[in-house]
Amino acid sequence: MNLTKKIFSIVCLTISTFLLIYVFYRSEIHWNGTRRDYYFIYYLISSALVLSSIITFYINEKIKTYLIIILSSVVFSLYAFEWHLTMGKGLYKKAKLYKQQTGKDYDTRTNWEIYNDLKKEDENIVSDIPPKSHLAQEGKLFPFSGISNSKTIQCNENGYYAIYQSDRYGFKNPDSEWDKKEIEYLLIGDSMTHGECVNLPNDIASVLRTLSKKSALNLGYNANGPLIEYATLREYLKPNVKNVLWFYFEGNDTSDLDSELNSLILNSYLKNLNFTQNLIFKQNEIDELGIKKIERAREKIEKRNNLTFKLLKFIKIFNLRKSIYMSIYEPQLQPQPQFKEILKLAKELSTKNNSNFYFVYLTGYHRYKTTYHHKSYNKVKKIIEELNIPFIDIHKEVFEKESNPLKLFPFELSGHYNVEGFRKVAEAIHKFISK
Structure with a gap:
C-alpha cells in the first residue's frame, strides 16, 4: 500500500x-x-x-x-x-438596514463585550440566566428566574442590546406589578414571552398592560420548556390572577421538555402536587447562585484568547453548521405523553386559583421561510382541545393576515419577533380574551 x-x-x-x-x-x-x-x-x-x-x-x-x-x-x-x-454577511445586512431605518450604528459587540463594557460603569449589572442552564449542574436549588433588582442584559437581534431592570424575583417586570391587588394577565413561557431582544415596554406583557390599562405579570424566561413553566407557575402564582396565559413556541418547546424530564427536582413537581422549593423566600440564594454562574462563565471566556476562540469556532465550522441548521430545521417533534399531563395540571392549578387558563400557540420564523408540515401543530391542538383549554392560534390571528409574515422578525431574518411582531401578538391576545 x-x-x-x-x-x-x-x-x-x-x-x-x-x-x-x-x-x-x-x-x-x-x-x-x-x-x-x-x-x-x-x-x-x-x-x-x-x-x-x-x-x-x-x-x-x-x-x-x-x-x-x-x-x-x-x-x-x-x-x-x-x-x-x-466575515459577517448577515451582520452586514442587519447593520446596513439598521442604519437606514434609525440613522444609528448597529451594536456589533458580543454579549460578553457589552457585559464587560457596562460593568465598568455599573458593577452591579448582570446578564440573564436561563433556568435551563441549571440542568447541566443541578444542585439543591433550581431557580426559575434571574438575579433580582438588577440591570439585566439580554440579547441583540434588532441592532441594540435589550437591557431591563429585573423585579424583586428576577423577572422582567416593573417591580410594582407584584404589589397590585388584581393581576389581569399572568404570562408563562420561554424567550418569546420573556421579551428577548426588545426593551420594555415592547414585550408582550408591557403591551397587554397598555391595552388593558391593568396589571400583567411576566414569568417567562429564555429557554424555558413546559415543565419549568409549570414549576414556575406552582412557585409564583398569586391568588388574585384573572387570566393565566400559557405560551407554547412551536420551535423548541417539545425538545426543551425532553431535557427537563431528566431533572430530579423538576420531576418532583409532577410526582408530588405538594412539592415546593419556596423560591419566593430564597431570592438571596438565587441571586448568589446567579452571580457565581455569571462569574464562572466570565472567567472561562477570559481564559480563552479571543483570537483562539474565534479560530476554534472556525475550525468547527460553527457558522456554517448554524446556518444549515436554521435553514432546514423544522419543529416536527411530537409532544411527549408528559406534555398533556403538564397542561392538565397547569389548568387545574389555575382553575383552583379562580383564574382563567388560555393556551397561546406561537409560530416561528421557519414556518414562513421553509415548507411547513402541520403534524406537530395538529397534535398539540388536539391535546389542548381534549383538555377544553381555549386555544389562541397566533398564526391565524396574526401571521396569516400578513402579506409578508417575515417582516415581524428582525430584518426579516431568523430570530424572535421584532417590536411590531410582539405588539401584534399582544393585540391579538387582548382582542381574543376581550370579545
Missing part, C-alpha cells in the same frame, strides 16, 4: 474517532445527557465517518486517490463557506 495513501486512512480514522469521542463528551459529560436529541445527528455523522475511515484501508489505490481528491475539495468548500459567513 502506498505510504501516503495509508497515512490518509490513518489520519481519517484518527480524526473521525476523535470527533466521535468529542461528541460523546459534549452530549454525555458536558450536558449530562440532557441534549441527546441535539447531538443525535452528530453521533450519526461521526459514527459514519469512523466506519468509512476503516473501509478506506481495504479499497484499491485508484478509488482511494479519487476519495482524497473529493474529500479535499469538500473540506476546502466547507471552510470557504465558513470564511464567507465569518
Whole structure:
C-alpha cells in the first residue's frame, strides 16, 4: 500500500474517532445527557465517518486517490463557506438596514463585550440566566428566574442590546406589578414571552398592560420548556390572577421538555402536587447562585484568547453548521405523553386559583421561510382541545393576515419577533380574551 495513501486512512480514522469521542463528551459529560436529541445527528455523522475511515484501508489505490481528491475539495468548500459567513454577511445586512431605518450604528459587540463594557460603569449589572442552564449542574436549588433588582442584559437581534431592570424575583417586570391587588394577565413561557431582544415596554406583557390599562405579570424566561413553566407557575402564582396565559413556541418547546424530564427536582413537581422549593423566600440564594454562574462563565471566556476562540469556532465550522441548521430545521417533534399531563395540571392549578387558563400557540420564523408540515401543530391542538383549554392560534390571528409574515422578525431574518411582531401578538391576545 502506498505510504501516503495509508497515512490518509490513518489520519481519517484518527480524526473521525476523535470527533466521535468529542461528541460523546459534549452530549454525555458536558450536558449530562440532557441534549441527546441535539447531538443525535452528530453521533450519526461521526459514527459514519469512523466506519468509512476503516473501509478506506481495504479499497484499491485508484478509488482511494479519487476519495482524497473529493474529500479535499469538500473540506476546502466547507471552510470557504465558513470564511464567507465569518466575515459577517448577515451582520452586514442587519447593520446596513439598521442604519437606514434609525440613522444609528448597529451594536456589533458580543454579549460578553457589552457585559464587560457596562460593568465598568455599573458593577452591579448582570446578564440573564436561563433556568435551563441549571440542568447541566443541578444542585439543591433550581431557580426559575434571574438575579433580582438588577440591570439585566439580554440579547441583540434588532441592532441594540435589550437591557431591563429585573423585579424583586428576577423577572422582567416593573417591580410594582407584584404589589397590585388584581393581576389581569399572568404570562408563562420561554424567550418569546420573556421579551428577548426588545426593551420594555415592547414585550408582550408591557403591551397587554397598555391595552388593558391593568396589571400583567411576566414569568417567562429564555429557554424555558413546559415543565419549568409549570414549576414556575406552582412557585409564583398569586391568588388574585384573572387570566393565566400559557405560551407554547412551536420551535423548541417539545425538545426543551425532553431535557427537563431528566431533572430530579423538576420531576418532583409532577410526582408530588405538594412539592415546593419556596423560591419566593430564597431570592438571596438565587441571586448568589446567579452571580457565581455569571462569574464562572466570565472567567472561562477570559481564559480563552479571543483570537483562539474565534479560530476554534472556525475550525468547527460553527457558522456554517448554524446556518444549515436554521435553514432546514423544522419543529416536527411530537409532544411527549408528559406534555398533556403538564397542561392538565397547569389548568387545574389555575382553575383552583379562580383564574382563567388560555393556551397561546406561537409560530416561528421557519414556518414562513421553509415548507411547513402541520403534524406537530395538529397534535398539540388536539391535546389542548381534549383538555377544553381555549386555544389562541397566533398564526391565524396574526401571521396569516400578513402579506409578508417575515417582516415581524428582525430584518426579516431568523430570530424572535421584532417590536411590531410582539405588539401584534399582544393585540391579538387582548382582542381574543376581550370579545
